[in-house]
């Protein structure tokens with residue numbers, strides 16, 4: 876086998892190895908929010924009422940009473956949602972569950988905000 880051919884074979888093997896490493900890279904460098912510790916920060920009128928760590932095994936239901944009305948909030952499986960509220964449109968309850976950093980549920984009539992943040 877001519878030397879040049881062998882060289883290019885080695886080069887292509889190296890390339891394959893590099894590609895394989897790239898394919899495996901997501902296993903070592905998890906991006907997104909999966910590996911991060913998150914908490915839900917509940918505010919009313921801009922004041923923090925409660926911080927709830929969103930661990931997967933945590934299940935909790937609590938009620939937030941605001942001067943404007945009440946929201947029943949449910950935490951389960953690493954996500955949080957408004958389960959019930961006495962606001963007129965119930966947009967907060969209809970928003971469903973949130974779990975990713977930066978996601979927000981707002982109940983405008985109650986000036987209530989739930990925001991997912993990373994715990995640092």
Ligand SMILES: [Zn+2]
Pocket residue numbers: 960962964965966967968981982983984985
């Ligand atoms: Zn609401």
